[in-house]
Amino acid sequence: MLRVIMKKIESSSFFIGRQGDGIISFGSGQPDLPPPKEVFSVLSGKQRTFKYGLIQGEERLRNLLANEYKGSDAHNFVICNGASEALDLIFRVLSGDLKRRKVLMPRPYYYSYPFIVKFAGLTPVFTDLKDGRIDLNDFEKKVRGCAAVLINSPSNPTGRVENIETLKQIEKITQNSGIHLISDEVYKDLIYERENYVPKGKRVITVNSFSKTFGMCGLRVGYLYSPDKDLVQKTIEMKVHTSMNTNTMAQEMAAAALLAPKSYIEKQKEIWKKRRDFIYQGLLDLGLDLWRPEGAFYVFPRVKNSSKVVYDLYYKYKVIVYDGSWFGSPDRIRLSYALDIEKIKEGLKRIGNYVKNA
Numbered sequence: 490m491l492r493v494i495m496k497k498i499e500s501s502s503f504f505i506g507r508q509g510d511g512i513i514s515f516g517s518g519q520p521d522l523p524p525p526k527e528v529f530s531v532l533s534g535k536q537r538t539f540k541y542g543l544i545q546g547e548e549r550l551r552n553l554l555a556n557e558y559k560g561s562d563a564h565n566f567v568i569c570n571g572a573s574e575a576l577d578l579i580f581r582v583l584s585g586d587l588k589r590r591k592v593l594m595p596r597p598y599y600y601s602y603p604f605i606v607k608f609a610g611l612t613p614v615f616t617d618l619k620d621g622r623i624d625l626n627d628f629e630k631k632v633r634g635c636a637a638v639l640i641n642s643p644s645n646p647t648g649r650v651e652n653i654e655t656l657k658q659i660e661k662i663t664q665n666s667g668i669h670l671i672s673d674e675v676y677k678d679l680i681y682e683r684e685n686y687v688p689k690g691k692r693v694i695t696v697n698s699f700s701k702t703f704g705m706c707g708l709r710v711g712y713l714y715s716p717d718k719d720l721v722q723k724t725i726e727m728k729v730h731t732s733m734n735t736n737t738m739a740q741e742m743a744a745a746a747l748l749a750p751k752s753y754i755e756k757q758k759e760i761w762k763k764r765r766d767f768i769y770q771g772l773l774d775l776g777l778d779l780w781r782p783e784g785a786f787y788v789f790p791r792v793k794n795s796s797k798v799v800y801d802l803y804y805k806y807k808v809i810v811y812d813g814s815w816f817g818s819p820d821r822i823r824l825s826y827a828l829d830i831e832k833i834k835e836g837l838k839r840i841g842n843y844v845k846n847a
């Protein structure tokens with residue numbers, strides 16, 4: 490009997506770091522744009538000590554962050570190895586205290602979320618997006634009995650931005666039910682349509698990063714902010730027994746990025762927006778069905794068999810795209826437009842050839 494061998498690429502780890510050999514990668518969500526030039530002044534050779542730093546993070550950086558969050562001070566922050574560590578720590582800290590064990594998140598989700606929650610011994614549960622946005626009716630039903638909610642707007646992978654009204658409702662529902670709200674704000678500065686709204690409140694934990702806004706993902710600097718100083722203290726206690734301090738030189742660079750003129754972010758946003766328009770129109774012209782991204786730098790078009798598309802595009806056309814099933818959405822693929830317009834053009838041409846020949 491003939492056995493059909495399913496050709497499938499199982500996760501993004503197959504693609505991360507893959508480049509050269511004529512490959513066009515719409516894969517990894519790492520900005521190709523340079524960080525603010527001010528960041529490089531830290532490399533001028535003045536740094537003479539490489540000792541352990543404060544586990545909570547360098548005070549100067551935390552003070553600068555406190556300027557950005559009304560009512561906060563340096564004690565409300567923990568500087569982490571990217572938003573990734575902030576998320577990992579906070580769920581493990583919460584897990585120690587919580588009676589309820591479920592964590593609600595919108596689906597499609599950033600692919601690490603279910604893993605991070607499960608590694609903390611908690612159980613991910615899902616509210617499915619409706620037309621790419623949170624459906625408050627479903628949210629209200631599913632949130633009952635949950636310990637925490639994890640949201641991300643603008644969203645990876647959808648590129649959608651939640652309405653301010655929805656965010657305020659979520660803020661209210663979670664606050665009234667004593668549920669923690671973890672708001673992953675790593676794309677908060679990359680919105681093309683309007684100002685962002687960052688949820689606030691006693692039980693809100695804000696996670697953010699220097700990876701996306703400032704193009705510094707390899708330096709691994711992120712943070713969590715919580716008005717609850719006990720929670721901050723517990724996070725520090727966990728960090729001292731796991732990764733210790735975050736790289737001190739990278740933290741100096743993060744401080745330099747925060748002090749760079751704000752026009753840096755505006756200029757980056759113009760570039761992202763041009764790319765957004767280009768790839769969105771290009772995929773529409775190929776006949777694909779997709780949402781127009783309102784933030785971040787991803788498009789998430791519909792396809793029939795995402796695993797096959799990912800496999801074929803890579804092996805036959807040298808194009809990397811991510812499988813929607815990694816994000817809880819097997820009927821889509823994710824493309825990051827963190828590459829210049831010329832490469833996007835070439836990638837679209839190859840995808841066009843694939844679509845024609847499929």
Ligand SMILES: Cc1ncc(COP(=O)(O)O)c(C=O)c1O
Pocket residue numbers: 518570571572573574599641645673675697698699700706710711
């Ligand atoms: C939604 C979301 N959260 C967190 C992260 C992790 O970011 P960091 O580089 O700060 O760890 C990413 C990275 O792609 C992301 O898309």
